[in-house]
Amino acid sequence: MxxxxxxxxxxxxxxxxxxxxxxxxxxxxxxxxxxxxxxxxxxxxxxxxxxxxxxxxxxxxxxxxxxxxxxxxxxxxxxxxxxxxxxxxxxAVAVLVLAVGVAVAVIDVRSTAKTPTVQRAPESPAVRNGVEIRRLVLTLTHAQATKQQWVGVTPVRILRLTQTAP
Amino acid sequence: MEGDALRGHLELLLLAALASEEQHGYALIEWLRTQSEGALDLGEGSVYPALRRLEAAGWVTSSWRSDGGRRKRIYRLTKRGEERLRREREGWDDLVRTVGLVLEAS
Incomplete structure (x- = not known):
């Protein structure tokens, strides 16, 4: 070209x-x-x-x-x-890149202790201005106490990590 | 004379160029370059958006025309554009006269 x-x-x-x-x-x-x-x-x-x-x-x-x-x-x-x-x-692209980067970093840090189990909640799509919005909840279970951390919000997905720490 | 210095006067220059004859974008840019003896260094990418703005304002009109197997968008001045050019020219003359008075006094 x-x-x-x-x-x-x-x-x-x-x-x-x-x-x-x-x-x-x-x-x-x-x-x-x-x-x-x-x-x-x-x-x-x-x-x-x-x-x-x-x-x-x-x-x-x-x-x-x-x-x-x-x-x-x-x-x-x-x-x-x-x-x-x-x-x-x-x-949206900038936010998505940032969210993915943070999510990868958080998951990497958490996974160094114990490998968590991952559960995916049922997706509940909604439509805003023609853009399909899906809510995706990832639950990382370790053992006892629970921590929650929002790792990013994008126009297409909302990611939430729920970790049960020892 | 470079782009930044010309940006505020681009409208006047384009209207003046079209007052002489109807032209397509590239020919208009070349006409300005030739008439200024190469002194005008327009940011050529700014000319097409400016032409569209002049058209939206009703000061120029345009249409496609085939020329040697190629389609060209030809721009021409409207009556409103002629009036606008007259007022812009008066404004420019006032500016030159006023600045000249100050410079001569210094």
Whole structure:
């Protein structure tokens, strides 16, 4: 895949739904025009593509600029929802990575003493704004006293570790 | 002149570029570069969002046109855009005159 195609793919992903087709088509034409112009000066296509990318700037920045320039009022309902989902998706990924990291660390520490038993409670899915939310309870049983520790909350799962320590 | 210094004036520059003739994005960028004798170093990625903003404001309109087997989005100034350009130009003239007065007095 050429640098230009990679750039256009990333740009498409970063743009709000409803603005992708036309905007990417315009930037694609920009690439073709710029490469043709530079080729007229003897520049090879790969180098011309890299130069064009440098002049355009990062695809995420271009997409953010579009959203900022249009403003929430001008985006329309589909665009506003898409822009919100794009931001939410980024936040969700960050929270998910953090939650998984903490969960792995906690489980690792707990498992050094005794291997716990793991029970999975029945999943009770709920739907919020079209996103299925599942509650998953992991119970780690050791022996006597009980400790509870929340290790993370994500848009798709709520994890709770219940440990019975010796 | 680099992007940050131009950002506040991008609207005026784009309207002025379209006042001369209807153009597609890349041609518009090249026109600005040529007219400024290469002094304008636009962040090219900011031009397309700005054009969309001008269109949303009703100052420009656009449509697809085939050119040599490629589809290009052609932008043109509307009547409201012409009026906006006139007011922006007046604002720019006032700014240049005011700053000039201060600089001449220093």
């Amino acid at each position: 050429s640098d230009a195609e990679t750039y256009l793919r990333e740009l498409r992903r970063a743009l709000p739904v409803g603005y992708r087709r036309r905007f990417v088509a315009e930037v694609r034409d920009h690439f073709e025009s710029a490469v043709a112009a530079e080729a007229g000066h003897g520049m090879p296509r790969p180098e011309a593509e890299r130069l064009t990318i440098e002049r355009l700037g990062p695809p995420r920045a271009v997409a953010d600029q579009l959203v900022a320039d249009l403003g929430s009022g001008a985006l329309g309902p589909v665009g506003r929802l898409s822009a919100a989902l794009t931001a939410t998706r980024l936040a």
